[in-house]
Amino acid sequence: MNRDTAIPQSDGSDAFQDYYLEEYAHCYGCGRLNEYGLKIKSYWDGDESICHFLPKEYYSGGMKNILYGGLIASLIDCHGAGTAAAAKAREMKIKIEPGAMPRFVTASLKVDYLAPAPVGVELELRGAVKEIKGRKVTVGVTLSAKKKICAKGELIMVQVRE
Amino acid sequence: MNRDTAIPQSDGSDAFQDYYLEEYAHCYGCGRLNEYGLKIKSYWDGDESICHFLPKEYYSGGMKNILYGGLIASLIDCHGAGTAAAAKAREMKIKIEPGAMPRFVTASLKVDYLAPAPVGVELELRGAVKEIKGRKVTVGVTLSAKKKICAKGELIMVQVRE
Numbered sequence: 559m560n561r562d563t564a565i566p567q568s569d570g571s572d573a574f575q576d577y578y579l580e581e582y583a584h585c586y587g588c589g590r591l592n593e594y595g596l597k598i599k600s601y602w603d604g605d606e607s608i609c610h611f612l613p614k615e616y617y618s619g620g621m622k623n624i625l626y627g628g629l630i631a632s633l634i635d636c637h638g639a640g641t642a643a644a645a646k647a648r649e650m651k652i653k654i655e656p657g658a659m660p661r662f663v664t665a666s667l668k669v670d671y672l673a674p675a676p677v678g679v680e681l682e683l684r685g686a687v688k689e690i691k692g693r694k695v696t697v698g699v700t701l702s703a704k705k706k707i708c709a710k711g712e713l714i715m716v717q718v719r720e
Numbered sequence: 721m722n723r724d725t726a727i728p729q730s731d732g733s734d735a736f737q738d739y740y741l742e743e744y745a746h747c748y749g750c751g752r753l754n755e756y757g758l759k760i761k762s763y764w765d766g767d768e769s770i771c772h773f774l775p776k777e778y779y780s781g782g783m784k785n786i787l788y789g790g791l792i793a794s795l796i797d798c799h800g801a802g803t804a805a806a807a808k809a810r811e812m813k814i815k816i817e818p819g820a821m822p823r824f825v826t827a828s829l830k831v832d833y834l835a836p837a838p839v840g841v842e843l844e845l846r847g848a849v850k851e852i853k854g855r856k857v858t859v860g861v862t863l864s865a866k867k868k869i870c871a872k873g874e875l876i877m878v879q880v881r882e
Binding site: 589628629636665 | 740743744745746747748749751754755756757776778779780781782783784788789790791793794795797798823825826827828829830831832833836
Protein backbone atom coordinates (compact mmCIF):
# COMPACT_ATOMS: atom_id res chain seq x y z
CA MET A 559 0.00 0.00 0.00
CA ASN A 560 1.38 3.35 -1.01
CA ARG A 561 0.46 5.72 1.80
CA ASP A 562 2.55 8.56 0.37
CA THR A 563 0.09 9.12 -2.43
CA ALA A 564 -2.81 9.37 0.03
CA ILE A 565 -4.64 6.99 -2.28
CA PRO A 566 -5.43 3.39 -1.53
CA GLN A 567 -4.39 1.49 -4.65
CA SER A 568 -6.00 -1.32 -6.53
CA ASP A 569 -3.09 -3.68 -6.00
CA GLY A 570 -4.76 -6.13 -3.67
CA SER A 571 -4.20 -3.82 -0.71
CA ASP A 572 -6.67 -1.75 1.26
CA ALA A 573 -9.91 -0.46 -0.25
CA PHE A 574 -11.41 2.97 0.34
CA GLN A 575 -13.80 1.42 2.84
CA ASP A 576 -10.93 -0.01 4.91
CA TYR A 577 -10.01 3.58 5.79
CA TYR A 578 -13.38 4.55 7.25
CA LEU A 579 -13.28 5.29 10.95
CA GLU A 580 -14.55 2.32 12.96
CA GLU A 581 -17.58 4.28 14.16
CA TYR A 582 -18.63 4.80 10.53
CA ALA A 583 -17.87 1.30 9.25
CA HIS A 584 -21.29 -0.26 9.87
CA CYS A 585 -22.92 0.43 6.51
CA TYR A 586 -24.95 -2.51 5.22
CA GLY A 587 -23.54 -1.96 1.75
CA CYS A 588 -19.90 -1.21 2.40
CA GLY A 589 -19.13 -1.29 6.11
CA ARG A 590 -16.32 -3.70 6.94
CA LEU A 591 -17.84 -4.18 10.42
CA ASN A 592 -21.40 -5.03 9.33
CA GLU A 593 -21.43 -8.80 9.58
CA TYR A 594 -24.68 -9.11 7.61
CA GLY A 595 -23.72 -6.60 4.94
CA LEU A 596 -22.45 -6.71 1.38
CA LYS A 597 -18.97 -5.40 2.23
CA ILE A 598 -18.24 -3.95 -1.18
CA LYS A 599 -14.69 -2.73 -1.79
CA SER A 600 -13.69 0.21 -3.98
CA TYR A 601 -10.28 1.15 -5.35
CA TRP A 602 -8.69 3.64 -7.67
CA ASP A 603 -8.03 2.46 -11.19
CA GLY A 604 -6.25 5.41 -12.68
CA ASP A 605 -8.54 8.42 -12.51
CA GLU A 606 -11.60 6.25 -12.08
CA SER A 607 -12.70 4.17 -9.13
CA ILE A 608 -13.58 0.54 -9.53
CA CYS A 609 -15.49 -2.12 -7.64
CA HIS A 610 -16.29 -5.71 -8.50
CA PHE A 611 -19.16 -7.48 -6.83
CA LEU A 612 -20.96 -10.78 -7.33
CA PRO A 613 -24.46 -10.55 -5.82
CA LYS A 614 -26.16 -13.57 -4.28
CA GLU A 615 -28.69 -15.09 -6.67
CA TYR A 616 -31.66 -14.19 -4.49
CA TYR A 617 -31.12 -10.54 -5.36
CA SER A 618 -33.55 -10.87 -8.22
CA GLY A 619 -35.97 -8.33 -9.62
CA GLY A 620 -39.50 -9.39 -10.45
CA MET A 621 -38.16 -12.17 -12.66
CA LYS A 622 -35.73 -14.70 -11.29
CA ASN A 623 -33.00 -14.03 -13.85
CA ILE A 624 -32.96 -10.22 -13.62
CA LEU A 625 -30.94 -8.35 -11.00
CA TYR A 626 -32.79 -6.37 -8.34
CA GLY A 627 -32.90 -2.66 -9.12
CA GLY A 628 -32.69 -1.76 -5.43
CA LEU A 629 -29.39 -3.57 -5.18
CA ILE A 630 -28.14 -1.67 -8.22
CA ALA A 631 -29.05 1.61 -6.54
CA SER A 632 -27.40 0.45 -3.31
CA LEU A 633 -24.14 -0.52 -5.00
CA ILE A 634 -24.02 2.75 -6.92
CA ASP A 635 -24.63 4.66 -3.69
CA CYS A 636 -21.89 2.94 -1.71
CA HIS A 637 -19.33 2.99 -4.49
CA GLY A 638 -20.13 6.64 -5.14
CA ALA A 639 -19.73 7.49 -1.46
CA GLY A 640 -16.34 5.79 -1.31
CA THR A 641 -15.25 7.53 -4.48
CA ALA A 642 -16.25 10.94 -3.12
CA ALA A 643 -14.35 10.35 0.10
CA ALA A 644 -11.23 9.11 -1.64
CA ALA A 645 -11.34 11.95 -4.17
CA LYS A 646 -11.65 14.54 -1.41
CA ALA A 647 -8.75 12.94 0.45
CA ARG A 648 -6.70 13.09 -2.74
CA GLU A 649 -7.62 16.72 -3.32
CA MET A 650 -6.71 17.61 0.27
CA LYS A 651 -3.43 15.68 -0.16
CA ILE A 652 -3.97 14.23 3.29
CA LYS A 653 -2.05 11.20 4.27
CA ILE A 654 -4.68 8.52 4.57
CA GLU A 655 -4.31 6.31 7.57
CA PRO A 656 -6.98 3.84 8.57
CA GLY A 657 -9.74 5.95 10.08
CA ALA A 658 -8.58 9.17 8.47
CA MET A 659 -10.85 9.09 5.44
CA PRO A 660 -13.18 12.10 5.24
CA ARG A 661 -16.79 11.05 5.76
CA PHE A 662 -19.55 11.72 3.25
CA VAL A 663 -23.30 11.28 3.19
CA THR A 664 -25.54 11.08 0.17
CA ALA A 665 -27.58 14.19 -0.53
CA SER A 666 -29.11 12.82 -3.70
CA LEU A 667 -28.92 9.71 -5.82
CA LYS A 668 -30.19 9.38 -9.38
CA VAL A 669 -30.15 6.08 -11.20
CA ASP A 670 -31.08 5.52 -14.83
CA TYR A 671 -31.79 1.88 -15.57
CA LEU A 672 -30.67 1.30 -19.15
CA ALA A 673 -30.91 -2.45 -19.53
CA PRO A 674 -31.75 -5.43 -17.32
CA ALA A 675 -28.69 -6.81 -15.53
CA PRO A 676 -28.45 -10.58 -15.14
CA VAL A 677 -28.12 -12.38 -11.81
CA GLY A 678 -25.22 -14.71 -11.11
CA VAL A 679 -22.76 -12.43 -12.90
CA GLU A 680 -19.94 -10.36 -11.43
CA LEU A 681 -20.72 -6.67 -11.74
CA GLU A 682 -18.26 -3.89 -12.40
CA LEU A 683 -18.88 -0.43 -11.02
CA ARG A 684 -16.84 2.50 -12.24
CA GLY A 685 -16.90 5.89 -10.61
CA ALA A 686 -15.76 9.23 -12.00
CA VAL A 687 -15.59 12.46 -10.05
CA LYS A 688 -17.46 15.18 -11.91
CA GLU A 689 -16.90 18.05 -9.51
CA ILE A 690 -15.45 18.84 -6.13
CA LYS A 691 -16.79 22.09 -4.71
CA GLY A 692 -15.89 22.54 -1.07
CA ARG A 693 -17.68 19.86 0.89
CA LYS A 694 -19.82 18.83 -2.10
CA VAL A 695 -18.60 16.13 -4.47
CA THR A 696 -20.53 15.02 -7.56
CA VAL A 697 -19.80 11.50 -8.76
CA GLY A 698 -20.96 9.56 -11.80
CA VAL A 699 -21.09 5.78 -11.57
CA THR A 700 -21.73 3.11 -14.18
CA LEU A 701 -22.73 -0.46 -13.39
CA SER A 702 -21.85 -3.07 -16.00
CA ALA A 703 -22.38 -6.78 -16.43
CA LYS A 704 -20.48 -8.70 -19.10
CA LYS A 705 -19.01 -5.37 -20.25
CA LYS A 706 -22.44 -3.90 -20.95
CA ILE A 707 -23.52 -0.82 -19.03
CA CYS A 708 -26.85 -1.65 -17.39
CA ALA A 709 -27.28 1.41 -15.18
CA LYS A 710 -25.85 4.89 -14.75
CA GLY A 711 -25.92 6.80 -11.51
CA GLU A 712 -25.18 10.33 -10.41
CA LEU A 713 -24.67 11.21 -6.77
CA ILE A 714 -24.28 14.42 -4.88
CA MET A 715 -22.26 13.61 -1.80
CA VAL A 716 -21.72 16.01 1.08
CA GLN A 717 -18.78 15.87 3.46
CA VAL A 718 -19.79 15.71 7.10
CA ARG A 719 -18.31 18.37 9.36
CA GLU A 720 -16.58 16.38 12.08
CA MET B 721 -61.53 -7.31 -0.83
CA ASN B 722 -63.47 -5.16 -3.23
CA ARG B 723 -62.64 -6.47 -6.70
CA ASP B 724 -65.27 -4.30 -8.34
CA THR B 725 -63.19 -1.22 -7.84
CA ALA B 726 -60.15 -2.85 -9.46
CA ILE B 727 -58.18 -1.56 -6.51
CA PRO B 728 -56.76 -3.67 -3.72
CA GLN B 729 -57.80 -1.89 -0.54
CA SER B 730 -55.95 -1.18 2.66
CA ASP B 731 -58.38 -3.18 4.78
CA GLY B 732 -56.12 -6.03 5.72
CA SER B 733 -56.74 -7.74 2.38
CA ASP B 734 -54.46 -8.19 -0.59
CA ALA B 735 -51.64 -5.79 -1.35
CA PHE B 736 -50.64 -4.57 -4.82
CA GLN B 737 -47.80 -7.09 -4.81
CA ASP B 738 -50.19 -9.98 -4.21
CA TYR B 739 -51.59 -9.36 -7.69
CA TYR B 740 -48.28 -9.71 -9.53
CA LEU B 741 -48.13 -12.67 -11.87
CA GLU B 742 -46.21 -15.54 -10.28
CA GLU B 743 -43.42 -15.26 -12.85
CA TYR B 744 -42.83 -11.65 -11.77
CA ALA B 745 -43.15 -12.16 -8.02
CA HIS B 746 -39.47 -12.84 -7.27
CA CYS B 747 -38.32 -9.30 -6.51
CA TYR B 748 -35.98 -9.12 -3.52
CA GLY B 749 -37.79 -6.03 -2.29
CA CYS B 750 -41.43 -6.87 -2.88
CA GLY B 751 -41.81 -10.31 -4.42
CA ARG B 752 -44.09 -12.53 -2.38
CA LEU B 753 -42.20 -15.58 -3.70
CA ASN B 754 -38.66 -14.42 -2.79
CA GLU B 755 -38.01 -16.29 0.43
CA TYR B 756 -34.96 -14.15 1.28
CA GLY B 757 -36.57 -10.85 0.36
CA LEU B 758 -38.13 -7.95 2.20
CA LYS B 759 -41.69 -8.70 1.00
CA ILE B 760 -42.96 -5.14 1.33
CA LYS B 761 -46.71 -4.64 0.88
CA SER B 762 -48.38 -1.59 -0.62
CA TYR B 763 -52.02 -0.52 -0.52
CA TRP B 764 -54.19 2.38 -1.51
CA ASP B 765 -54.99 4.87 1.20
CA GLY B 766 -57.38 7.20 -0.58
CA ASP B 767 -55.58 8.73 -3.54
CA GLU B 768 -52.20 7.88 -2.11
CA SER B 769 -50.49 4.54 -1.72
CA ILE B 770 -49.08 3.45 1.60
CA CYS B 771 -46.59 0.92 2.89
CA HIS B 772 -45.33 0.25 6.40
CA PHE B 773 -42.06 -1.55 6.92
CA LEU B 774 -39.83 -2.25 9.90
CA PRO B 775 -36.27 -2.94 8.67
CA LYS B 776 -33.97 -5.33 10.47
CA GLU B 777 -31.47 -3.48 12.66
CA TYR B 778 -28.47 -4.55 10.58
CA TYR B 779 -29.68 -2.26 7.79
CA SER B 780 -27.53 0.50 9.15
CA GLY B 781 -25.71 3.24 7.30
CA GLY B 782 -22.14 4.10 8.26
CA MET B 783 -23.23 4.62 11.86
CA LYS B 784 -25.08 1.90 13.72
CA ASN B 785 -28.12 4.03 14.55
CA ILE B 786 -28.74 5.47 11.07
CA LEU B 787 -30.76 3.64 8.43
CA TYR B 788 -29.00 2.44 5.29
CA GLY B 789 -29.56 4.78 2.33
CA GLY B 790 -29.53 1.87 -0.10
CA LEU B 791 -32.47 0.33 1.71
CA ILE B 792 -34.30 3.65 1.53
CA ALA B 793 -33.77 3.74 -2.24
CA SER B 794 -34.88 0.11 -2.51
CA LEU B 795 -38.09 0.66 -0.57
CA ILE B 796 -38.92 3.77 -2.57
CA ASP B 797 -38.31 1.84 -5.79
CA CYS B 798 -40.54 -1.11 -4.89
CA HIS B 799 -43.32 0.96 -3.42
CA GLY B 800 -43.19 3.26 -6.44
CA ALA B 801 -43.36 0.31 -8.83
CA GLY B 802 -46.39 -1.11 -7.06
CA THR B 803 -48.06 2.28 -7.05
CA ALA B 804 -47.49 2.73 -10.79
CA ALA B 805 -48.96 -0.69 -11.54
CA ALA B 806 -52.00 -0.18 -9.34
CA ALA B 807 -52.57 3.31 -10.71
CA LYS B 808 -52.43 2.06 -14.29
CA ALA B 809 -54.83 -0.75 -13.43
CA ARG B 810 -57.17 1.81 -11.91
CA GLU B 811 -56.92 4.07 -14.96
CA MET B 812 -57.61 1.12 -17.27
CA LYS B 813 -60.57 0.15 -15.07
CA ILE B 814 -59.46 -3.45 -15.38
CA LYS B 815 -60.78 -5.95 -12.94
CA ILE B 816 -57.73 -6.95 -10.98
CA GLU B 817 -57.43 -10.65 -10.35
CA PRO B 818 -54.31 -12.19 -8.89
CA GLY B 819 -51.80 -12.16 -11.73
CA ALA B 820 -53.61 -9.51 -13.74
CA MET B 821 -51.65 -6.50 -12.51
CA PRO B 822 -49.86 -4.64 -15.31
CA ARG B 823 -46.10 -4.99 -14.96
CA PHE B 824 -43.75 -2.03 -14.69
CA VAL B 825 -40.00 -1.59 -14.65
CA THR B 826 -38.07 1.36 -13.31
CA ALA B 827 -36.63 3.66 -15.95
CA SER B 828 -35.21 6.13 -13.44
CA LEU B 829 -35.11 6.61 -9.72
CA LYS B 830 -34.16 9.82 -7.94
CA VAL B 831 -33.85 10.00 -4.18
CA ASP B 832 -33.21 13.13 -2.12
CA TYR B 833 -32.01 12.29 1.37
CA LEU B 834 -33.37 15.03 3.60
CA ALA B 835 -32.58 13.77 7.09
CA PRO B 836 -31.06 10.65 8.63
CA ALA B 837 -33.67 7.96 9.35
CA PRO B 838 -33.26 5.95 12.53
CA VAL B 839 -32.97 2.16 12.64
CA GLY B 840 -35.38 0.05 14.68
CA VAL B 841 -38.34 2.24 13.72
CA GLU B 842 -41.29 1.40 11.48
CA LEU B 843 -41.14 3.40 8.28
CA GLU B 844 -44.06 4.82 6.36
CA LEU B 845 -43.87 5.20 2.62
CA ARG B 846 -46.46 7.24 0.77
CA GLY B 847 -46.79 7.29 -2.98
CA ALA B 848 -48.59 9.78 -5.18
CA VAL B 849 -49.06 9.44 -8.92
CA LYS B 850 -47.84 12.57 -10.65
CA GLU B 851 -48.62 11.62 -14.25
CA ILE B 852 -49.85 8.72 -16.33
CA LYS B 853 -48.90 9.11 -19.98
CA GLY B 854 -49.50 5.94 -21.93
CA ARG B 855 -47.11 3.31 -20.63
CA LYS B 856 -45.15 5.85 -18.57
CA VAL B 857 -46.15 6.58 -14.99
CA THR B 858 -44.37 9.13 -12.80
CA VAL B 859 -44.64 8.55 -9.09
CA GLY B 860 -43.50 10.58 -6.09
CA VAL B 861 -42.75 8.75 -2.86
CA THR B 862 -41.95 10.00 0.63
CA LEU B 863 -40.32 7.91 3.34
CA SER B 864 -41.03 8.94 6.92
CA ALA B 865 -39.95 7.77 10.36
CA LYS B 866 -41.76 8.98 13.44
CA LYS B 867 -43.86 11.24 11.17
CA LYS B 868 -40.78 13.05 9.85
CA ILE B 869 -40.05 12.87 6.13
CA CYS B 870 -36.48 11.58 5.79
CA ALA B 871 -36.32 11.02 2.04
CA LYS B 872 -38.23 11.95 -1.09
CA GLY B 873 -38.15 9.93 -4.27
CA GLU B 874 -39.34 10.36 -7.81
CA LEU B 875 -39.63 7.45 -10.19
CA ILE B 876 -40.33 7.10 -13.86
CA MET B 877 -41.89 3.69 -14.33
CA VAL B 878 -42.52 2.11 -17.72
CA GLN B 879 -45.14 -0.55 -18.38
CA VAL B 880 -43.79 -3.67 -19.99
CA ARG B 881 -45.45 -4.75 -23.25
CA GLU B 882 -46.56 -8.32 -22.55
